[in-house]
Amino acid sequence: MIGRILRDVPRRTLVLLACFFAVLAAVPFIAGDYVLTILILILYFAYTGQAWNILMGFTGYLSLGHALFTGLGAYSAASLFVHFGVAPWLGLLAAIPIAMAVAGLMGFLAFRFRVSGVYFAILTIAFAEFARIGFDHFAWVSGSSGLFLPVAQYAHNDLWRLRGNPMMFYYIILVATALAFLISYLLLRSRTGYFWLAIREDEQAARATGIDTFRYKMMAVMISAGMTSFGGVFYAFYYNNLFPEQVFHIARSIEIILAPMVGGIGTLFGPIVGAFVLETASEGLRVILEAFGIDVPGIKQVFWGFVLLAIVIALPEGVWPWIARRLGLKERGP
Amino acid sequence: MTVLLKVEGITKRFRGLVAVDNVSLEVPQGAIYAVIGPNGAGKTTLFNMIAGEFAPNAGTIAFNGERVDGLSPDVICRRGVGRTFQIVKPFPALSVEDNVMVGALLRKPDIGAAREWTRVVLDRLDLFDKRAQRASSLTLPDRKRLEVARAIATEPKLLLLDEVMAGLRPTETDRMVDVFRRLNQNHGVTILLIEHVMRAVMALAQEILVLHHGAAIAKGAPKDVVREKAVIESYLGAEAVH
Amino acid sequence: MPLDVYLNVAVGGLLTGLVYGLMALGLSVIFGVVRVVNFAHGEMMTIAMYLAITLFSVLGLDPLVMLVPIAAVLFVFGYALQAKLINSFITRPEHSQFLLLVAIAIILVNGLLIIYGPDARNVQTSYSFDSFEIGRLIIDANKLYAAFAALVVTALLFAFFRFTATGTAIRACADNHTGALVVGLDVKKLYALTFALGSACVGAAGVMLLMIFDVTPALGPAYTLLAFVIVITGGLGSMPGALLGGVLIGMTEALAGLLFQPSMKSMFTFAILVLVLLIRPQGIMGRRA
Numbered sequence: 001m002i003g004r005i006l007r008d009v010p011r012r013t014l015v016l017l018a019c020f021f022a023v024l025a026a027v028p029f030i031a032g033d034y035v036l037t038i039l040i041l042i043l044y045f046a047y048t049g050q051a052w053n054i055l056m057g058f059t060g061y062l063s064l065g066h067a068l069f070t071g072l073g074a075y076s077a078a079s080l081f082v083h084f085g086v087a088p089w090l091g092l093l094a095a096i097p098i099a100m101a102v103a104g105l106m107g108f109l110a111f112r113f114r115v116s117g118v119y120f121a122i123l124t125i126a127f128a129e130f131a132r133i134g135f136d137h138f139a140w141v142s143g144s145s146g147l148f149l150p151v152a153q154y155a156h157n158d159l160w161r162l163r164g165n166p167m168m169f170y171y172i173i174l175v176a177t178a179l180a181f182l183i184s185y186l187l188l189r190s191r192t193g194y195f196w197l198a199i200r201e202d203e204q205a206a207r208a209t210g211i212d213t214f215r216y217k218m219m220a221v222m223i224s225a226g227m228t229s230f231g232g233v234f235y236a237f238y239y240n241n242l243f244p245e246q247v248f249h250i251a252r253s254i255e256i257i258l259a260p261m262v263g264g265i266g267t268l269f270g271p272i273v274g275a276f277v278l279e280t281a282s283e284g285l286r287v288i289l290e291a292f293g294i295d296v297p298g299i300k301q302v303f304w305g306f307v308l309l310a311i312v313i314a315l316p317e318g319v320w321p322w323i324a325r326r327l328g329l330k331e332r333g334p
Numbered sequence: 335m336t337v338l339l340k341v342e343g344i345t346k347r348f349r350g351l352v353a354v355d356n357v358s359l360e361v362p363q364g365a366i367y368a369v370i371g372p373n374g375a376g377k378t379t380l381f382n383m384i385a386g387e388f389a390p391n392a393g394t395i396a397f398n399g400e401r402v403d404g405l406s407p408d409v410i411c412r413r414g415v416g417r418t419f420q421i422v423k424p425f426p427a428l429s430v431e432d433n434v435m436v437g438a439l440l441r442k443p444d445i446g447a448a449r450e451w452t453r454v455v456l457d458r459l460d461l462f463d464k465r466a467q468r469a470s471s472l473t474l475p476d477r478k479r480l481e482v483a484r485a486i487a488t489e490p491k492l493l494l495l496d497e498v499m500a501g502l503r504p505t506e507t508d509r510m511v512d513v514f515r516r517l518n519q520n521h522g523v524t525i526l527l528i529e530h531v532m533r534a535v536m537a538l539a540q541e542i543l544v545l546h547h548g549a550a551i552a553k554g555a556p557k558d559v560v561r562e563k564a565v566i567e568s569y570l571g572a573e574a575v576h
Numbered sequence: 577m578p579l580d581v582y583l584n585v586a587v588g589g590l591l592t593g594l595v596y597g598l599m600a601l602g603l604s605v606i607f608g609v610v611r612v613v614n615f616a617h618g619e620m621m622t623i624a625m626y627l628a629i630t631l632f633s634v635l636g637l638d639p640l641v642m643l644v645p646i647a648a649v650l651f652v653f654g655y656a657l658q659a660k661l662i663n664s665f666i667t668r669p670e671h672s673q674f675l676l677l678v679a680i681a682i683i684l685v686n687g688l689l690i691i692y693g694p695d696a697r698n699v700q701t702s703y704s705f706d707s708f709e710i711g712r713l714i715i716d717a718n719k720l721y722a723a724f725a726a727l728v729v730t731a732l733l734f735a736f737f738r739f740t741a742t743g744t745a746i747r748a749c750a751d752n753h754t755g756a757l758v759v760g761l762d763v764k765k766l767y768a769l770t771f772a773l774g775s776a777c778v779g780a781a782g783v784m785l786l787m788i789f790d791v792t793p794a795l796g797p798a799y800t801l802l803a804f805v806i807v808i809t810g811g812l813g814s815m816p817g818a819l820l821g822g823v824l825i826g827m828t829e830a831l832a833g834l835l836f837q838p839s840m841k842s843m844f845t846f847a848i849l850v851l852v853l854l855i856r857p858q859g860i861m862g863r864r865a
Contacts, residue, residue: 201425298689
């Protein structure tokens with residue numbers, strides 16, 4: 001496998017990738033917690049964006065409800081931890097299958113009844129909203145009053161129970177992002193990846209080429225959901241509190257999809273680049289506004305909206321394809 | 335001679351309108367068989383039933399001795415029927431090579447093996463030099479050949495061609511005819527084509543079925559069929575007879 | 577509970593639903609003609625609601641009077657939005673249009689937050705607490721006026737599409753884009769006009785809803801979602817469908833709020849949405865594409 005990667009990927013891309021992850025791995029030695037917390041956020045969105053991209057970018061089905069899967073992951077692992085003291089890594093064994101099962105149900109209904117396009121997007125919102133209201137009334141996870149993970153001053157990092165300082169969380173999400181990138185890469189170059197792209201490009205032609213489109217769409221939605229749910233587990237143990245109103249809110253779903261959309265849908269680097277661009281812009285705005293002593297709620301988001309607007313208008317394909325052309329790199333597909 | 339495709343008395347109605355009315359045909363293994371007829375004669379409907387886009391209201395379709403009517407398009411393709419679309423449907427954002435890869439991967443799950451086979455198919459369809467181009471950047475004749483290449487890559491026993499010559503210039507048509515003749519003679523692919531371009535039909539087909547208002551009005555060798563009065567009337571208009 | 581209560585709640589839901597219908601009509605008209613899904617629909621409605629609050633507190637205008645100028649402001653806003661921005665996105669993929677409208681929505685929501693703050697606002701008219709009694713049926717004056725106004729606006733819009741030359745041209749545009757270009761219609765201008773009309777609808781609906789509900793800047797996305805649910809239930813692109821969907825969802829919300837906890841009511845509207853998507857994806861009144 002490694003051999004094939006080394007053979008298939010252009011040298012220039014490999015060098016760039018190696019440098020990129022090496023720099024990120026070295027960051028905790030030079031930067032403080034402030035930079036780390038921002039990078040954690042960036043990598044979190046790069047990770048979830050990568051997972052979402054499998055469904056939209058590869059298979060062409062727009063999900064506007066991926067907060068459903070981060071939320072399910074977060075609540076599964078967190079409630080097992082709070083109630084039974086189950087470590088989050090074991091909790092993943094519940095979180096991933098639960099997210100995949102719900103995605104399977106949603107996919108089954110959508111694909112059996114040939115729901116696609118805008119209608120599919122609305123269906124995903126409906127499922128997420130269902131979960132939001134359902135969890136609001138779900139007493140075992142404390143409903144709308146919120147689920148809290150015990151926070152104490154930890155003398156050392158407990159990697160098994162995910163209790164510790166930002167540096168630990170940073171490395172976890174860094175490894176996860178690198179893995180998600182690798183998984184996406186391998187999937188895209190596999191038979192399944194080719195079939196996904198075919199479905200994205202023209203579903204009728206894909207069927208006529210012998211592809212069992214139902215099966216491959218189910219795979220896409222379930223793999224995407226399973227990967228996304230890990231993001232939720234991370235979110236739960238990093239923030240230590242969960243409210244259905246926030247976790248399943250449509251704003252979370254939109255946040256997840258912005259990075260790959262801005263970075264370049266269907267590309268492997270898009271989610272990562274998009275997350276960096278968006279979070280840097282957002283944080284930069286905060287710093288500038290603070291420097292001028294402006295503290296009005298909403299003003300940062302307005303600027304942010306304009307930044308987004310500018311990117312959408314100026315770079316319709318996304319930021320990454322534009323950068324890639326300038327660096328002389330080429331990635332397959334749009 | 336064994337029969338590869340056997341269609342018996344199939345009928346398709348759309349809201350009371352009979353698009354295909356009790357049509358039967360037999361395509362022998364290794365043959366090139368053409369279905370002709372004026373616009374709206376039901377050719378594409380007949381085709382779509384064979385390819386599995388929709389099921390007939392009555393009648394049966396047997397491929398390779400097994401009933402296939404009512405099966406879905408992907409299953410029919412896996413049984414060994416490749417098709418092209420009247421309005422071409424390549425995967426626009428993928429490269430020419432990746433378009434064909436999708437087809438090749440159907441029977442060759444290994445990426446390396448599929449890639450080798452893809453190159454062979456590209457070469458056969460004169461597309462090898464354009465393999466790195468995006469499908470959306472191709473000219474119409476190239477896109478049509480790309481669709482044929484994608485279908486061929488699935489290694490079909492029967493190839494369905496839906497007006498694959500339409501919109502081509504005569505020289506391009508001759509080139510296409512040549513491609514199909516080679517596929518048929520050198521690689522044993524049986525071909526069923528719907529065609530408007532008589533030049534191509536006369537050059538390729540060993541047997542012709544003529545559809546008019548959904549019904550078969552003539553059947554036989556090209557030379558004989560074009561002489562039949564009913565065919566000339568329906569196809570060229572009644573005045574042509576005089 | 578006595579039957580009266582159900583009846584009263586159902587009628588209240590019906591009246592609110594008519595206003596919902598008008599709101600959704602705006603979305604439906606825009607999608608039906610321009611083929612763009614307005615993801616900033618609810619945000620545009622909250623703008624109209626806040627405009628009404630400002631006019632009310634400064635000039636003390638009655639909401640029913642404000643309807644016309646506010647719809648006009650939204651009309652201009654919608655026209656400019658389509659002409660300056662969205663028209664250049666018509667040929668771009670769906671997700672690109674989506675991102676554009678999300679960006680606009682973010683700017684609108686937070687712009688309102690800056691100007692008005694996060695607190696809920698409403699208007700109190702002289703007839704806010706009036707009601708009509710018909711037998712044992714008690715109807716809020718607010719809701720009745722609002723529903724009536726919604727019907728009037730809908731009828732006007734309907735008449736526009738049916739009886740004016742421009743309306744006919746827009747419908748031609750919706751049926752056959754290429755055909756419209758061929759006969760020399762200025763499609764981009766018609767698109768802008770359509771977006772403007774859709775915006776005026778949602779503006780008018782906003783003013784009326786303000787008579788029934790409080791408004792906060794954060795309500796934008798929720799109303800966008802509600803408009804979607806209604807339009808898809810009724811049939812995307814169908815004018816009577818939007819109205820019917822609005823009534824159906826309005827009544828469902830009202831009765832679910834009564835029978836279960838009010839916080840659970842949107843679960844039922846989403847259940848209807850999912851059922852419609854699966855059983856009749858073109859919507860109750862829609863035609864299969």
